[in-house]
Amino acid sequence: MRVFSHAFRTTPRLLLLASAAAFAAAFFATRFPDVPGASVASYVSTVLIALPSLLALFAHLGPRRAALSVLAVSVFAYVVESVGVATGLPYGTFFYGDALGPRFLGLVPLLLPVTYVPLVVGAVAAAWAPGRLAPRIALSALLLVLLDAVLDPGATALGFWIWPEGGPYYGVPLSNFAGWLLSGAVSAYLLLSVGRIRTPPPPGALDSAVVALAFWTGAAVFSGLALPALLGLVLFVFSLARRSALKPASKYR
Numbered sequence: 100m101r102v103f104s105h106a107f108r109t110t111p112r113l114l115l116l117a118s119a120a121a122f123a124a125a126f127f128a129t130r131f132p133d134v135p136g137a138s139v140a141s142y143v144s145t146v147l148i149a150l151p152s153l154l155a156l157f158a159h160l161g162p163r164r165a166a167l168s169v170l171a172v173s174v175f176a177y178v179v180e181s182v183g184v185a186t187g188l189p190y191g192t193f194f195y196g197d198a199l200g201p202r203f204l205g206l207v208p209l210l211l212p213v214t215y216v217p218l219v220v221g222a223v224a225a226a227w228a229p230g231r232l233a234p235r236i237a238l239s240a241l242l243l244v245l246l247d248a249v250l251d252p253g254a255t256a257l258g259f260w261i262w263p264e265g266g267p268y269y270g271v272p273l274s275n276f277a278g279w280l281l282s283g284a285v286s287a288y289l290l291l292s293v294g295r296i297r298t299p300p301p302p303g304a305l306d307s308a309v310v311a312l313a314f315w316t317g318a319a320v321f322s323g324l325a326l327p328a329l330l331g332l333v334l335f336v337f338s339l340a341r342r343s344a345l346k347p348a349s350k351y352r
Contacts, residue, residue: 106336106339106340106342106343107339109343110339110342110343114306114309114310117306117310117313118309118310118312118313118335119313121144121148121310121311121313121314121317122313122314122316122317123317124144124314124317125253125313125314125315125316125317125318125320125321126317126321128141128257128314128318129253129256129257129317129318129321129322130321132198132257132258138198138200141198141199142200142210145210145213145214146213148217148307148310148311148314149213149214149216149217149307150307151217151303151306151307151310152217152220152221152224152303152304152305152306152307152308153165153169153216153217153220153307154303155220155300155301155302155303155304155306156168156169156220156294156300156304158301158303159296159298159300159301159304160294160295160296164293164294164295165294167293167294168289168290168293168294168296169212169216171289171290171293172212172215172216172219172286172289172290173211173212173215173216175282175285175286175289176211176212176215176216176282176286177203177207177211177212179282179285180206180207180211181203181204181206181207183278184206184207185206188278189274189277189278189281189282190272190274190275190278190279191262191264191266191272191274191275191278192262192263192264193260193261193262193263193275194260194261194263195207195208195259195260195261196258196259196260196261198257198258198259199259199260214311215286217307217308217311218243218246218307218308218311219239219243219283219286219287219290220290220300220304220307220308221304221305221306221307221308221309221311221338222239222240222242222243222246222283222287222308223235223239223287223290223291223296223300223304224300224302224304224305224308224341224342224345225239225242225305225308225337225338225341225342226238226239226242226287227299227300227341227345232288232291232292235287235291236284236287236288236291237284239283239284239287240279240280240281240283240284240287241280241283242283242334243279243280243283243286243287244276244279244280244283245330245334246308246311246312246334247275247276247279248268248276248327248330249312249315249316249319249327249330249331249334250311250315251268251269251271251275252268252269252270252271252319252322252324252327253315253318253319253322253324253327254315254318255269255270255271256269256318256322256324257318257322262275269324269326269327299345299346300345301345302342302343302345302346304345305338305341305342305345306342308338309335309338309339309342312331312334312335312338313335315327315331316328316331316332316334316335319331
């Protein structure tokens with residue numbers, strides 16, 4: 100409890116306010132999904148949520164390394180998601196709804212990297228520890244699976260994507276989480292290796308994931324999804340605790 104109390108005390112007030120606003124926004128997203136202008140607000144909020152972690156990454160690595168690592172993860176995300184929609188591998192049979200806007204090759208939303216890359220950055224930051232690369236990649240992938248266990252039921256309930264064959268976890272098939280474990284490991288590897296991240300990331304690298312967690316935990320709460328809501332709360336507190344353990348550091352050169 101002392102660790103969690105310290106995490107809340109050391110978290111910037113602006114981040115806590117942004118998280119509270121994201122949680123409140125989930126209420127309107129779940130209860131009033133068809134309000135005029137909701138899609139535009141969704142696009143804008145998606146970009147705003149992504150900015151803190153991307154800015155922290157660019158400040159930490161410098162423009163060239165950060166851009167290369169973001170590009171690598173983005174290209175991989177487009178490829179693996181497009182293959183997933185077209186073939187059902189590695190996640191299971193699914194397709195995207197219209198709520199996320201125009202789609203790349205008619206398969207996956209153009210905004211996909213804006214939502215996915217900050218989660219990878221946050222997971223890698225939360226999993227940071229000195230030592231070998233492999234354990235960090237494995238923990239990052241596991242954290243991404245847990246994040247998706249919060250995110251996916253709420254996104255499915257909102258119609259962001261559809262699992263036509265359903266599944267045992269609030270309509271989501273278990274194959275989806277096996278796919279996230281695989282794709283998460285590859286994404287974490289790309290971020291760490293292409294970006295050549297050698298020093299602990301700054302605390303701000305976690306901020307986008309924290310705010311996204313607040314929103315999707317709220318979506319689970321207001322959609323009546325008990326387990327994702329509880330898991331989201333645990334991950335939110337855990338993320339703040341990991342954030343408080345990271346110290347601002349000078350850019351690795």
